[in-house]
Amino acid sequence: MAGDAARIRxxxxxxxxxxxxxxxxxALLIYAVYNIYPIFATFYYSLFDWTGIxxxxxxxxxxxxxxxxxxxxxxxxxxxxxxxxxxxxxxxIPLGLALALLLQSKIKGMRFFRTVYFLPFLMSTVAIAILxxxxxxxxxxxxNGLLSDLGLQSLQRSWLGEKSxxxxxxxxxxxxxxxxxxxxxxxxxxxGIPEELLEAARIDGCTPWRTFTRITLPLxxxxxxxxxxxSTIGSLKYFDLIFVMTEGGPDSATELMATYMxxxxxxxxxxxxxxxxxxxxxxxxxxxxxxxxxxxxxRSRGGY
Amino acid sequence: xxxxxxxxSILVSVLLICSLAACGGGAANSGSSQNSPSSSDSGSQxxxxxxxxxxxxxxIDTGKRKELIEExxxxxxxxxxxxxxxxxxxxxxxxxxxxxxxxxGNNPPDIFxxxxxxxxxxxxxxxxxxxxxxxxxxxxxxxAALNLATFDGKLYGAPLAMSLTLFFYNKExxxxxxxxPPKTYDDLLNIIDTLNANGIAPISxxxxxxxxxxxxxxxxxxxxxxxxxxxxxFERRGGTFDDPAFIKAGEMIQELVxxxxxxxxxxxxxxxxxxxxxxxxxxxxxxxxxxxxYLTVVRSEMPxxxxxxxxxxxxxxxxxxxxxxxLVGGVSPVFSISSQTKYPDEAVELLKALTSKELAQRYVDxxxxxxxxxxxxxxxxxxxxxxxxxxxxxxLQPFYDQTLPPEMAELHKDTxxxxxxxxxxxxxxxxxxxxxxxxxxxx
Numbered sequence: 001m002a003g004d005a006a007r008i009r010x011x012x013x014x015x016x017x018x019x020x021x022x023x024x025x026x027a028l029l030i031y032a033v034y035n036i037y038p039i040f041a042t043f044y045y046s047l048f049d050w051t052g053i054x055x056x057x058x059x060x061x062x063x064x065x066x067x068x069x070x071x072x073x074x075x076x077x078x079x080x081x082x083x084x085x086x087x088x089x090x091x092x093i094p095l096g097l098a099l100a101l102l103l104q105s106k107i108k109g110m111r112f113f114r115t116v117y118f119l120p121f122l123m124s125t126v127a128i129a130i131l132x133x134x135x136x137x138x139x140x141x142x143x144n145g146l147l148s149d150l151g152l153q154s155l156q157r158s159w160l161g162e163k164s165x166x167x168x169x170x171x172x173x174x175x176x177x178x179x180x181x182x183x184x185x186x187x188x189x190x191x192g193i194p195e196e197l198l199e200a201a202r203i204d205g206c207t208p209w210r211t212f213t214r215i216t217l218p219l220x221x222x223x224x225x226x227x228x229x230x231s232t233i234g235s236l237k238y239f240d241l242i243f244v245m246t247e248g249g250p251d252s253a254t255e256l257m258a259t260y261m262x263x264x265x266x267x268x269x270x271x272x273x274x275x276x277x278x279x280x281x282x283x284x285x286x287x288x289x290x291x292x293x294x295x296x297x298x299r300s301r302g303g304y
Numbered sequence: 305x306x307x308x309x310x311x312x313s314i315l316v317s318v319l320l321i322c323s324l325a326a327c328g329g330g331a332a333n334s335g336s337s338q339n340s341p342s343s344s345d346s347g348s349q350x351x352x353x354x355x356x357x358x359x360x361x362x363x364i365d366t367g368k369r370k371e372l373i374e375e376x377x378x379x380x381x382x383x384x385x386x387x388x389x390x391x392x393x394x395x396x397x398x399x400x401x402x403x404x405x406x407x408x409g410n411n412p413p414d415i416f417x418x419x420x421x422x423x424x425x426x427x428x429x430x431x432x433x434x435x436x437x438x439x440x441x442x443x444x445x446x447x448a449a450l451n452l453a454t455f456d457g458k459l460y461g462a463p464l465a466m467s468l469t470l471f472f473y474n475k476e477x478x479x480x481x482x483x484x485p486p487k488t489y490d491d492l493l494n495i496i497d498t499l500n501a502n503g504i505a506p507i508s509x510x511x512x513x514x515x516x517x518x519x520x521x522x523x524x525x526x527x528x529x530x531x532x533x534x535x536x537x538f539e540r541r542g543g544t545f546d547d548p549a550f551i552k553a554g555e556m557i558q559e560l561v562x563x564x565x566x567x568x569x570x571x572x573x574x575x576x577x578x579x580x581x582x583x584x585x586x587x588x589x590x591x592x593x594x595x596x597x598y599l600t601v602v603r604s605e606m607p608x609x610x611x612x613x614x615x616x617x618x619x620x621x622x623x624x625x626x627x628x629x630x631l632v633g634g635v636s637p638v639f640s641i642s643s644q645t646k647y648p649d650e651a652v653e654l655l656k657a658l659t660s661k662e663l664a665q666r667y668v669d670x671x672x673x674x675x676x677x678x679x680x681x682x683x684x685x686x687x688x689x690x691x692x693x694x695x696x697x698x699x700l701q702p703f704y705d706q707t708l709p710p711e712m713a714e715l716h717k718d719t720x721x722x723x724x725x726x727x728x729x730x731x732x733x734x735x736x737x738x739x740x741x742x743x744x745x746x747x
Binding site for chain 2: 052134136137160163166250252269271
């Protein structure tokens with residue numbers, strides 16, 4: 001009798017497993033074919049000298065990686081990526097938080113502003129890139145026009161054309177694009193904070209600043225960590241906007257790992273080398289994600 | 305829970321094995337299909353009679369040229385009822401990515417566009433392009449154009465249209481300031497100074513994509529060092545890329561920049577979105593060095609400007625070895641056939657139709673371009689002028705980036721953009737090019 005019960009339970013379990021598989025299956029299949037398999041394939045290709053257009057590959061072992069460690073352009077693009085990570089994490093999230101808090105406050109017409117603030121994120125990246133190329137245009141652009149209207153001609157630059165300003169100009173655009181995303185994410189986090197806590201604080205005579213630092217911010221920390229993770233990984237993999245706006249130029253000033261990988265793969269026909277770059281990007285993004293998540297774990301153990 | 309995990313892991317491993325196996329199968333396939341060009345006859349007959357033979361064509365021509373290609377393909381299908389042609393027009397930059405992926409994935413189009421030169425050679429070296437020597441009539445094309453599709457004495461495609469690099473300028477503006485198209489480089493410098501004195505940017509350029517600036521280097525190197533300067537260095541017969549002529553060309557570029565010859569911020573401007581042409585349309589700049597495609601773009605973008613527009617060639621440099629009549633140019637499109645095509649005979653027929661005298665004539669009449677096909681009548685006034693430039697030319701220098709291997713081509717464009725941005729010295733740019741040449745082309 002007891003054996004029967006166990007068998008039935010096992011069968012139920014199996015049935016449940018099959019049932020779940022039925023629903024997860026299709027998505028998992030697509031995920032495996034288009035995400036998991038390519039990751040392993042990239043590692044595999046990175047061990048070869050391969051043009052990507054012919055059937056024969058020559059096995060090199062780790063030579064692609066050895067060359068990568070000697071590649072100045074790669075390190076410059078890595079540096080730009082790191083710059084982008086810091087710029088993104090330390091401007092996008094604070095600005096997103098500021099906007100989210102602003103939207104929380106009870107100002108008239110907030111619904112309208114919420115839509116307006118979110119608009120940049122709804123635009124396609126290529127459209128944003130072309131829009132900002134016109135804004136930065138040294139002769140016809142709005143930015144230089146504004147500076148000249150303010151009598152600040154000395155500050156006028158050919159923003160995307162000079163090595164010293166190109167990266168900054170591009171980063172500003174990227175921030176403009178992504179701040180709304182973090183605004184929405186953090187706003188969702190803010191709505192999750194129980195009203196009673198805030199009310200209790202108010203009754204206890206907490207100043208708004210103290211309420212923010214002692215209640216809102218700590219309770220928002222999980223959302224901020226998620227945002228930071230997304231922002232870091234996104235910045236390490238960033239490609240499209242830079243590719244449209246500057247193609248990594250002038251003189252590699254805005255080259256990122258992803259744009260460099262694209263060049264190696266599709267301009268120079270070095271698919272193996274490009275795969276090595278791609279693998280490095282994966283490893284770096286992986287390490288960054290693990291680091292942030294384990295810091296988060298330490299923090300939550302720390303008792304916040 | 306653990307049962308689920310087990311199931312998930314089994315599923316993942318099954319998937320991985322499946323996809324790996326699928327990949328292996330693909331590679332095996334490609335090996336066998338490599339032999340197909342040699343046994344060209346058997347392929348077309350193997351198909352059952354009821355089914356249509358399907359050919360795919362990838363091209364990048366836009367506007368009027370696209371319409372003409374489409375019409376030609378329709379006519380071809382009428383004349384060959386057993387063949388179905390699927391033609392796809394692909395944007396220029398997308399195409400440069402899409403074709404290598406299709407070739408690498410063993411799923412190439414039967415007929416594809418290229419610019420000849422180093423880019424096409426990559427595919428030829430990979431065994432992906434069919435040898436059409438003797439299958440098409442080489443005598444009906446201009447030799448200078450055919451050269452770009454010839455490797456080791458074998459022909460790997462047929463050319464249709466050509467592009468020449470010329471100055472496009474605002475005639476009214478030149479008249480207003482009493483200027484004439486320059487005969488010599490010093491004339492050009494005087495024009496630059498006059499225009500600057502009148503608050504007009506002399507030369508417009510959008511150099512984000514780097515090739516517009518490269519046109520200057522190619523012309524200056526030719527005018528200073530003579531017709532053979534590039535080929536001698538490229539073919540490694542006595543010439544080098546750090547030849548004094550290349551250094552001199554770099555110096556001249558930086559002198560032009562110092563002279564304020566170009567519009568502000570040119571290294572960040574985008575050609576495709578019209579950021580350089582804008583200067584000419586609005587009367588803020590007087591001229592631009594560009595390929596003959598400029599005319600097609602002006603006609604669709606700002607037809608009113610055409611009546612004000614004139615063209616002149618790159619002037620001679622005093623004391624230089626190059627002739628003022630030498631031209632910088634290229635061929636686009638060159639159509640080639642994939643070595644994996646199932647119907648080589650039909651593909652050759654279609655290739656002939658796509659590079660025929662009839663289509664070339666319509667290109668000249670309706671799109672206003674110069675073509676690589678012989679015995680064509682020119683009626684469009686700009687096309688007549690361009691054809692005259694072409695006839696006077698004793699030498700046509702192909703664009704470096706279409707001749708050099710891709711990695712050197714990129715270095716050439718990178719260093720030239722840096723020269724314009726003054727972040728590199730002419731000596732250093734030349735040294736980097738020669739160093740790359742030694743490792744990629746040999747001593």
